[in-house]
Amino acid sequence: MQLTETRLTESHRPTLDQALEAIRTRAYWSPHPEHPKAYGESAPADGLAAFEALRGTRFDLKQPGTDGWAGGEVSPYGIELGVEYPHPDPDVLLPAMRAGMPAWREAGPELRALVCLEILARISARTHEFAHAVMHTSGQAFMMAFQAGGPHAQDRGLEAVAYAYAEQTRTPEAAAWSKPQGKRDPLALRKTFTAAGRGVALVIGCNTFPTWNGYPGLFASLATGNPVLVKPHPRAVLPLALTVRAAREVLAEAGFDPNLIALAAERPGEGLAKTLAVRPEIRIIDYTGSTAFGDWLEANARQAQVYTEKAGVNTVVIDSTDDYKGMLSNLAFSLSLYSGQMCTTPQNLLIPREGIATDTGRKSYDEVVGDLAASVGGLLGDDARANALLGALVNPEVKSRLEGAAELGEVALPSRKIVNPDFPDAVVRTPVIVKLDGGKPDAEPAYLSECFGPVSFAVAVDSTADALALLRRTIRDQGVMTVGAYTTSGETERAIEEVCLEESAQLSLNLTGGVYVNQTAAFSDFHGSGGNPAANAALCDSAFVSSRFRVVEVRRQA
């Protein structure tokens, strides 16, 4: 059945309108259910079977300019995926991708948005299959892979589509202009305004959140009229390959060129992202990953708009609390979730040397750190629960960093090895907490750089004022994706807010319940600020979409 504009409008225009309303009110909203059971009785088995059927196959997308095959993903849970993906000849693929641009531009912002929503709906229908693909590339535990890799990622994609639509429709398609000239006839012009994409957009995927971090840029670029070339992380290709396949199917069914989206898998050590990033056809780049390569892209891919999310040193200021137990369990969960392998996981916990006031009396620095260690220990005491929370270490570098962390200071909570009975080859570790003295300059290199993985530092500071000075320096020099803070003092609260406002950091205050500093909700929370070194863009705001297209005006005498 052909995907007509009428059918797309009936299916998706109400969802688009709800998304537009949600980004305006920032109230809770999502059209993508979080619970696996919401997808139908047979969905779990079907999803697993679909994933299993992919293993050991060639993932042929029938793309032009495929000059070979690349693959070799090994799950952090130990299994080999054995899937082969198309490797591109850019000289053939990139011009082929541009060919579909005029028709895609002429479709206009609304139809483009509706096509994007149909793509997301197809992906949503296969959330169980995606969950396995995300789990076995990122090392996330199944439930997290399901939620963060499924509905939450789809939400972020939809949010980008809504922003793109809103931004492109702020200028009318046409306008009559008439300027009075006193007694003479007015000057009159007919004007048209067309949102035109910039050119091919390159999405450079990451290992840990291939869909969640990939979808905002992918859908923002596609919805603003640009073809999208997806270059996944070589260890996390499958979720994005499934995405590209769904998108190509929908584009073709809606009468557009499927080559408006394509996959570019790379051979080991090839550095394909670097080659593609400086091609003149590439006019937009979205990247999540290391600071070194993000900086390289910003400095070298000068022909493109470059959106980067890089390393950061997330910080929690602990000044005082009226819910000590709630604070500890909230922090323990934040440190444990996906083994601290989130770009939003707290790394540095700044705690006054003389201790803090709590609802259960004054607690010394050592007590706070000890109680937090006990809280993490309790949370992860049961191996089944630990496996469900921690997932697996995504790569050997994380394991090395974890092992090296014990050398950096006094270990308050040692890491513990956990066996995953379903996947005995998975590397599962509980987080380590290391005590550092913020007053000692030789401790600075440890806590003033990102130590990605299940490592956090309990940094002893002279005072809350000292903590705020360190927080400011950290945001300004290292960047942060998240800041957390606990305080019962209104004055301290205002001082922390002021630092975050001045240095541009997103702040979570006194979280003691079921919301965690490392989780953000699409349509309501911003992910990153785009104003400190951790990221030059926020997910999602109009700055994230407004430079992906240009408004071309044609004026004619009336």
Added chain:
Amino acid sequence: MQLTETRLTESHRPTLDQALEAIRTRAYWSPHPEHPKAYGESAPADGLAAFEALRGTRFDLKQPGTDGWAGGEVSPYGIELGVEYPHPDPDVLLPAMRAGMPAWREAGPELRALVCLEILARISARTHEFAHAVMHTSGQAFMMAFQAGGPHAQDRGLEAVAYAYAEQTRTPEAAAWSKPQGKRDPLALRKTFTAAGRGVALVIGCNTFPTWNGYPGLFASLATGNPVLVKPHPRAVLPLALTVRAAREVLAEAGFDPNLIALAAERPGEGLAKTLAVRPEIRIIDYTGSTAFGDWLEANARQAQVYTEKAGVNTVVIDSTDDYKGMLSNLAFSLSLYSGQMCTTPQNLLIPREGIATDTGRKSYDEVVGDLAASVGGLLGDDARANALLGALVNPEVKSRLEGAAELGEVALPSRKIVNPDFPDAVVRTPVIVKLDGGKPDAEPAYLSECFGPVSFAVAVDSTADALALLRRTIRDQGVMTVGAYTTSGETERAIEEVCLEESAQLSLNLTGGVYVNQTAAFSDFHGSGGNPAANAALCDSAFVSSRFRVVEVRRQA
């Protein structure tokens, strides 16, 4: 009288609302009258007297960190201005500018917009004085200095304020968020969202349009919460010094720190823009000028958002017309206005070698060029009218280029010296038109680079298809601010549009009346596209304002 929020709202909220409506509909609108008589009977004499009173004085803005005085402007009309302006010590001035940021941020988007509108109203009231200041720094004739330097510049400033306001208010100041949890209590958060400026914004002014090109960035940055340091072109300081003084007065009267805006005059050969541009406090830069320095800024001022307008090679495609006389007179005016010293003036006229179809019969290439030359000659035949249209050459470099143009090819219309009886030292020249053969590679260096000033090239091309190929190459490689075209063929019209849509250029079709390709109207027309090498930003769209601030979110458990 104190400028209270109530008073500012009463005075300016209706204007802001009208501006917001105008950028949405793109219909004609302006609150700033174009006619000098609209400013009151005594305004012309008062304005001239105010300008004369400034000559030979020290323009003291009482800025902190003033370590000396710089000046030395000589009018293109020959008179010495003799005004001295503050030279900054950035180590003192920049921190002083940052000090006012928190209160300016707390004022919020609406009050900031209203304060900006009050600044514009003060400037508008002194439009006659500004006209003389613009005339005697840019070399524009009085009427153009009045209109382009006055109401049109004020319009562009107001337009930027409207975009800034709209963009900052898309996210609510606060939101309640409640996520259902089945039978358990919902997760609930209280969230606040604050538009926070990035830091000090640097405006690097140009010689030809100090206010028109300076106001969009200046007001966009100020309205989004950033202090603004204005570094004028050393030959065009006065109009921006007057602007800064008006802004400082209004800021102080409204209870804000006047140091939220400051002037930085430079000493001869000092290269102050380069020094300031890479200071860590500078987070935003707006620049109009040479491609070389624009590229340097983009490559080196990596700590800042950099908005540039650089050189371009504006092109007119002449395929056919049903109003030959109207086309010739329209083009003649475009080439003559301000001696072709507009970034929007057409440079290359692409004319098929075998001639064009017109309402008065087929015209050969030579006839078209000859008739255009005659039209320019007729337009500028009367010296008084010529002076009123041409103004004066802004600097000796323009004169050299004009004199060198005759060497580049066959001169179809020689430049003529004109005496300005009021200012005998003014260098006034009519434009030159040079014939070039688009088929000869040795002609390419001439027409494929910007020749800023009263020089245009009648480029003979093999066909209209050939013209479109050259147009595409020009936009892509050199950049354009404007494209014009004349055709009676629907098919050709669509082909030209397609090139402009694909390469991102603003197109004016078949202009034969009183609207010219080199003029754009604020609130309706975009100036530049931001999508080709001539400029990385368009005046004005949301991309121009949305990265000047970041939205900082604070979330608290509800």
